[in-house]
Amino acid sequence: MIIDPVNLLKEHDLKNTKQRVRVLEEIALDTVAISQPDLEKKLGKEIDRVTLYRILNTYEEKGILHRIMDMNGTANYAICSSSCSEAHHHDEHVHFNCTKCFKIYCLEVEVPRIKMPKGFTAKTVSSTAYGICEKCNAI
Amino acid sequence: MIIDPVNLLKEHDLKNTKQRVRVLEEIALDTVAISQPDLEKKLGKEIDRVTLYRILNTYEEKGILHRIMDMNGTANYAICSSSCSEAHHHDEHVHFNCTKCFKIYCLEVEVPRIKMPKGFTAKTVSSTAYGICEKCNAI
């Protein structure tokens, strides 16, 4: 995914700091979501643990990143598809969580409509498929 | 949901202890899933924190309970629909996570089939709808 961190920050009225830029760069590197612990491993030398927490939180609040919880309750972050804008920010695609390498992919597949029982009103629906990803299948 | 804790334990070759029975009773009380912290609050006086962890883990391994992670990465547990047997234990129904009271419901709705991209093989699919539940809507 090609992004312009500096511009993205400006668009969201966030100060341009090297830590914030680094986080965005790191996350944008891959199409798969990256877990908070992995980010910490990669950036731990350059960015304080607490700062990383705070940056991830602001990004999520601003709708720059979205957070996907994996089966272990670990937070994973991804800059999602270009169809996500501020006004219309729907993470309404299917995620794929590989049970071998634990990577989370954002699939370009629409979340199917689900009929709610009487009384329940759904705002968003999240679907996650668990299985083996293309890379692990190739091995 | 009506269950017979003692029998359920026997079926799974688990020793019948009062702690294990209490946990099952507590979880079976409601159709909604209960979170680990809530269980701890309710049973904390009778059951040691560590024991509770261990009981929940064994139950999950044995397929007696299934674990649903909520948006905060908190584990929630439910005895799922009667269609879940040992041999064929599929939690393949939709969950509903209320964003007001945070309760998680197991809806009697089948998870829709999702077409996977080339290379990905899905074992299970989990769908969670977020919104307002019947109780909160009624208020």
Add this chain to the structure above:
DNA sequence: ATAGCATATGCAATTAAATTGCATATGCTA
């Protein structure tokens, strides 16, 4: 019914994760 064994429990101690407060550093605006 009970002896003996496997294992579940509770407690203490440890490890790991997340949060908070505050002083300093940095980016942005006028």
Add this chain to the structure above:
DNA sequence: TAGCATATGCAATTTAATTGCATATGCTAT
């Protein structure tokens, strides 16, 4: 570039989860 708002890093604290071990308890075979 001065001044202000706020982001960062560090220390300290709080909270959560894990591990090891002694004791207690349930289950099987006698």
